[in-house]
Ligand code: NAP
C-alpha cells in the first residue's frame with residue numbers, strides 16, 4: 001500500500017493534536033483513503049524542549065529539511081504569527097505541496113494570496129481549524145454556498161474569552177485566575193491579548209467573510225472590543241435582566257452589498273441560542289437566503305477539537321473536495337435592515353438622563369450600588385451620538401432571540 005507523506009510545522013497544543021489524531025485514527029484513514037498516512041518530519045523552534053515523538057519521525061528546526069523530503073504531499077501548519085508561516089507556506093505551495101493551517105492571524109491577512117497561489121499551482125488549502133476550533137463552519141459554509149447566499153453571520157468565536165466570562169460568573173473567579181486556567185488548558189494564544197482584546201475573533205471573522213462572501217471588509221471598518229473591561233458588577237447586572245455577556249463577532253451584507261462587521265461583548269437573552277454556550281464552546285449562527293438560520297455549537301479550542309478539524313480537512317483535501325469560493329452577490333431585497341436594537345446602558349449616580357432617554361423606548365431599569373442600568377430600545381444612530389456626547393455612559397447591545405424557524409421569503413416554494 002502506498003503512503004501519503006505529511007509534515008507538521010509546530011508541535012504545541014495543535015501540532016500534538018494533529019499527531020495524536022493521525023496516530024489514533026490510522027485505521028480509519030486507511031479505510032477512507034486506501035493509503036497509510038505517514039508523518040515524516042516535525043518542525044519546531046526550541047530543540048532543547050523535552051518531547052515525546054516517535055523516533056521514526058525526524059524533528060528539525062530547519063524548514064529546508066521539510067521541503068527536501070521526497071514525495072511530501074501535505075504540510076500541516078500550527079505555528080504562531082504571520083511570519084515565518086506565510087513564507088513557509090508560500091514555498092510549500094510553489095513546490096506543489098498541499099497545505100492545511102490552523103494559523104488565523106496569518107490566514108486572515110494572507111489567506112486570499114495563498115488561495116490564489118495554490119490555485120495557480122494546482123494544490124489545495126485547508127483552513128477549517130483557523131475558525132471555531134472543532135466546529136466544521138468552513139465546510140458548512142461551502143456546503144450552503146452550493147445553493148444559498150449567506151446574508152449574515154454571528155458567532156462566539158473565541159473559546160478563551162467565553163471560558164473566562166463563564167468562570168467569572170459561575171465560580172466567581174477573578175479575570176486573572178480564569179485567564180490563567182484557560183492558558184493551562186491550551187485554549188489561549190501564545191499572546192493572550194489576542195483572545196481578551198478581540199483580535200483572535202477579529203481574524204476569524206475576516207476568514208468567515210472571505211469564505212462566505214468571497215472578500216473581506218476593510219479591516220479599519222470593523223469595530224473591535226475585547227472583554228478585559230468587563231467587571232463582575234456588569235455580569236451581575238446582566239443576570240438580573242436574565243441576560244448574559246457573550247463576546248460576539250457579527251458580519252452582515254447590507255443593501256448595497258457592503259460588508260459590515262463588529263467584534264464586541266454583547267448581552268444575550270435567556271431565549272437566545274448563544275445564552276447557554278458556556279466555557280470553551282463556540283457558536284455560529286449563519287443566515288442563508290434559502291435555508292434560513294442555522295446555529296452550530298461545539299468546542300472552540302484545545303488539542304483534540306483542533307486536531308480533529310485539521311485531520312477532517314486533510315481527508316476532504318485528499319478527496320479533492322475543496323474549491324475556492326467565488327465572489328457571491330446578494331440581492332438588495334434579500335437584505336432587511338433592522339435599525340432598531342436593544343441595549344443596556346450603565347449610568348452613573350446623579351447623571352441626568354430623562355432628556356435624552358426620550359430618544360429611546362425604556363423597557364426596564366435596575367439600580368445596583370451607585371449605578372443605574374436602563375434597558376432601552378432605539379436606533380443605532382441615536383445610541384452612537386449619545387455615547388459620543390456622554391463619555392461616561394457605557395452601553396452593551398443585546399441580541400434578541402434568533403427565530404429558529406426558517407425565514408423563507410414569500411414566493412419561494414418549499415415542500
Ligand atoms: P503553541 O502551543 O504555542 O505551539 C506553537 C508551536 O509552534 C510550538 O511547537 C513552537 O515550537 C512552534 N513554533 C513557533 N514558532 C516557530 C517557528 N518560527 N519555527 C518553528 N516552529 C515554531 O501554539 P498552539 O496553541 O498549538 O497554536 C498553534 C497555531 O494554531 C496558532 O497559530 C494558533 O493561533 C492556532 N490555533 C490554536 C488553537 C488552540 O486551541 N490552541 C486552536 C485553533 C488554532 P517549540 O515547541 O519549539 O516552542
Ligand code: HSE
Pocket residue numbers: 130131132133157158159160161187188189195200300301302
Ligand atoms: N485562542 C483561541 C480561542 C484558540 O481561545 O478561541 C482557538 O482558535
